Amino acid sequence: MSAKKTVGILGASGYTGAELVRLLLRHPRVELALLTADRRAGQAMGDVFPQFAPYDLPKLVSIDSVDWAKASLDLVFCALPHATTQKVLKDLLAKSPTTKVVDLSADFRLDDPAAYAKWYGHEHHALELQKEAVYGLVEVYRREIKKARLVANPGCYTTCAQLPLVPLLKAKAIEPDEIVIDAKSGMTGAGRSAKEEMLFSEVSEGFHAYGVGHHRHMAELDQEFSKAAGKEVLVSFTPHLLPMNRGIFSTIYVRGRRGKTAQDLHDILVKQYEKEPFVYVLPFGKTPQSRHVRGSNMTFIGVANDRIPGRAIIVSTLDNLTKGASGQAVQNMNLVLGFPETTGIDQPALFP
Amino acid sequence: MSAKKTVGILGASGYTGAELVRLLLRHPRVELALLTADRRAGQAMGDVFPQFAPYDLPKLVSIDSVDWAKASLDLVFCALPHATTQKVLKDLLAKSPTTKVVDLSADFRLDDPAAYAKWYGHEHHALELQKEAVYGLVEVYRREIKKARLVANPGCYTTCAQLPLVPLLKAKAIEPDEIVIDAKSGMTGAGRSAKEEMLFSEVSEGFHAYGVGHHRHMAELDQEFSKAAGKEVLVSFTPHLLPMNRGIFSTIYVRGRRGKTAQDLHDILVKQYEKEPFVYVLPFGKTPQSRHVRGSNMTFIGVANDRIPGRAIIVSTLDNLTKGASGQAVQNMNLVLGFPETTGIDQPALFP
């Protein structure tokens, strides 16, 4: 076997960073050569995430201390906050143009600078890179990703909604103006920052919606759904927080178009995904549970009849940290670096 | 003060039974004179629910052992399984016709015997009583309940959906054919029977839908929504199970009718409920959390703009064991026995 490729993780002290380390520690083709975490620079990864204490890993360093040219990494995962990302990657790619990047932030997901400016409240700082970036939903853009230098890894909510809906919109099988997505996320989706509303006692034993009517993920959905449908699509989308760690679960209400039944929609999805390693469509009428994809890179999709004639209920679920973030990022890395797509991310779910 | 009224609970070993005991133990106007639990007959209530061990309560007895005429109870709460209920109440009211009944099962909620037979798979066994029964959604049927002998206490999912939607349908403010109710329930809603799928390890750290497209609660919704709208209404309704004990949370997607905006819908609800002790409408644009009604008899309702013009998102939440079952049952009892409506059920929520 050829020498391992060297990879780095920028922002290793967050949950997606830790999930990348979990998956890459046993990945047979890469070596973790760099871990950054500005506020924890100088510490061991095991100080920040004690599960890694027994393993050999590079010390955490600050981004500013890295000499990108010298580091000459084969690939970098960027798990930094929004906006910071643009600046860091601009600098990195200027100094080490052959390094590939899989970016887990939202910074390079929107094609349209105007859409970006509208949702994020400021001009994009790296427009050239934004043009170059490829949207990393593998099941849709696999061919483009293989050739990309910069991959914009999709969001967790949006991956969960796109995998069932993009093929149906492309097939013009559902009414694009009557889509309701009721989405629920585990708490890791909210990240690791210390906020009162994310304390255990504020979140356990209860349920609530947030960002009702104006969540940023909508921009990404609008873009991809509109592309798929060939016309502007706006969906109703409400995110909620579940008292659990991992999992996105979307209950999607659609109306079949031109006589398409729920069974027809199911057929389209079964056919679309029968050879995909990370999407599993349940038998018609059955719906999945989020716990059965926990820790895996799988998306489980179910389709059932609504009792209202002409309507269907679609359920889609994935682990927000794996297929919804770091697992999909490794899937993208595998494509970009020319490895078999499932390398290192083919573990079954951890249940119970 | 006049002598206390005597009340009994049939089916005291389930969760709604325990919740009734919790609320009635400190109710100043009634005395718990009878507790039945067939499989636990002979045991103390504290053997079945240890939280009650320190209190003086009647022993559990079997229903068959009760002499209804002699017991001569002022009121009975019936928390028995479906179908059994019909037989027991028929017998009870034959022998003790002056006893009032608040029934927590689904047996007397449907006016139409054909609807009952369709959803439950058999003829109703007590048609005369069904005719007499009054549907116990207090905020809608208060006047009728005051005069009733037999009150059919509404279901938890349906109470949560009706409180926001009935006034809007009555006002013809929303399109009755485009209502989507995405409902989530805590695990106590599934009762206390020992089933594999309700084990802690099967339910925690995950989320799933059930009864997709064909849940029995729909019959009750159909009936009440159709009455409110003055025409047949079918809604999309999907129930889910949350990894938590208490709480129903409904995210409801509606379209305003004849130009009605989300703000208009909010105005209608604020006006409707401003004097109701157990319904609180949040300021426009805010949505509630289920944990903030835990253990209380409150329903919290929020209304927000959907970003799709003409559409609104309504969120409604209550505690399935309190306002969704036993608390509302006590509220009904208070009306039936002539007590102030809030007696014994005016505690604020237990949070955190």
Add this chain to the structure above:
Amino acid sequence: MSAKKTVGILGASGYTGAELVRLLLRHPRVELALLTADRRAGQAMGDVFPQFAPYDLPKLVSIDSVDWAKASLDLVFCALPHATTQKVLKDLLAKSPTTKVVDLSADFRLDDPAAYAKWYGHEHHALELQKEAVYGLVEVYRREIKKARLVANPGCYTTCAQLPLVPLLKAKAIEPDEIVIDAKSGMTGAGRSAKEEMLFSEVSEGFHAYGVGHHRHMAELDQEFSKAAGKEVLVSFTPHLLPMNRGIFSTIYVRGRRGKTAQDLHDILVKQYEKEPFVYVLPFGKTPQSRHVRGSNMTFIGVANDRIPGRAIIVSTLDNLTKGASGQAVQNMNLVLGFPETTGIDQPALFP
């Protein structure tokens, strides 16, 4: 009935503050006249704890803005952080000497200024008040509390351990040098401050110890156990955090003294507590569950044989926010203001 007494809560935006509001909102003898919360001054209580939004409550104000003489409160609950408390109460009692105080901090629990200085790292700022303060473990110091102006409400861990152990130490029934207390607390015991280690995802689905070998609560245990035993007592005490909101649970390992068996220890506790309204001793050999005291002011205690001859295992559990903090504080208020001791705190537990 005479006019209601006026009470205030200093530090109403924390969990013990909210629990006080929950209990006092329906207390028939007092009126909540003042709520302070420095960082949330100007807001409504319902902004900070939405469960209170439907109720009439005073606005939150800053402590500095209060004129104590003019406010002339009958009683103040102080739920402020350590050290701040001393300064605030010194000022308050100087300006309004007839106001009674129930303090929920640790500031006035230690008799010995040297012990205070050792555990807290600085001199006590209100030594005169410390002398005056009465330790508020009602079941031990009821008589003194009735006459007190300043009551130091005990800690949650220590209440849970003292209720079973103080009578046994007083009776010289157990070896004072061989006591091991393995204590577990729900997350609300850690308060409401936004710290990474208290985030939902850091705490759920796991268990850990903290402060191993050096937890501050030990000072309070040392003091009270030594008083009870009539000699210096040091116990092994390890606190842990449970992935749940409410509850303290102590598993206590003891050796009987002079032939005393586990059954003998049980007899002592049964006799000690048979008339106490808030302590329930289970039948010999049975042990309690924390969930069965949730939201109530009860302590449940069980005693069982260890299989090692001469040793016993004692289990004690209470709700850390109720009997472990705010419930006991109201119990103290009832004594101080001359109300029946159980007023407003006699609700059964909320389970499930």
Add this chain to the structure above:
Amino acid sequence: MSAKKTVGILGASGYTGAELVRLLLRHPRVELALLTADRRAGQAMGDVFPQFAPYDLPKLVSIDSVDWAKASLDLVFCALPHATTQKVLKDLLAKSPTTKVVDLSADFRLDDPAAYAKWYGHEHHALELQKEAVYGLVEVYRREIKKARLVANPGCYTTCAQLPLVPLLKAKAIEPDEIVIDAKSGMTGAGRSAKEEMLFSEVSEGFHAYGVGHHRHMAELDQEFSKAAGKEVLVSFTPHLLPMNRGIFSTIYVRGRRGKTAQDLHDILVKQYEKEPFVYVLPFGKTPQSRHVRGSNMTFIGVANDRIPGRAIIVSTLDNLTKGASGQAVQNMNLVLGFPETTGIDQPALFP
């Protein structure tokens, strides 16, 4: 690479069965050739555990339908209930004597038939096999396991307690008569049978002890601790149930012998385990969290000073389904079949 070995799992529909499938699906040296589950015979593994639906696995069959001679499996994992195990394995090994067995039940853990009869209430049905069986705590009996045909995989509680205590007892570094083990387990330790006391709503948001003074696991502890100490050892041991899925956590109170300090105990454990792949000893004074070993085969151990001179507090934690059951079983299989010991079980923990 040589051909894969064929392995079977008896009792694949329980949690330890599922955990074996999770680990073996990606094990590079074995092929899952047989899965039994009597009550689910005829179904797919994906019907019983939906996380496996996307994978190719043999159908579930009943044990009676298996022809052991013909199946000629290289190794069988037995995850059957107590007592049944003895009968099944007697039959299996009679018909296929070269098949190796790793048994996850308690049936072959006790050397002494009298101890077995005392704790389990009946004579052992396979005394010859019991003599042959090797106790499978790898870190203690590695050499013997490599040559074994029948390995008795240790219990979860006992593995967690033995890994820290056996080396200390062997070194005569702690008083064998003053050991207190306060043990806590996640709910999967209680298995998958449908019992009321294991329902979500009975278990969440609370904590309790069980089997106080008489838990069966004590027999296994007695045996191994007595062997290690060279004299009879009885420990105080109390198991509790945690409101979470996975994890055993033991807080262990010991007294150093002959002047041994906590630091000395730490030194012994560090030295003992520095080369072990699945035991990690934290720096002195630090204690681990159960969540940081979730889903991994690691045991994390911490040692700290008690404040009582001469005493130490030891904390040990592992995942009850992995190192406490199925992971350790695979570790045993690796030894028995001559594979590198860490094959297929070296994934880092899944946190958060």
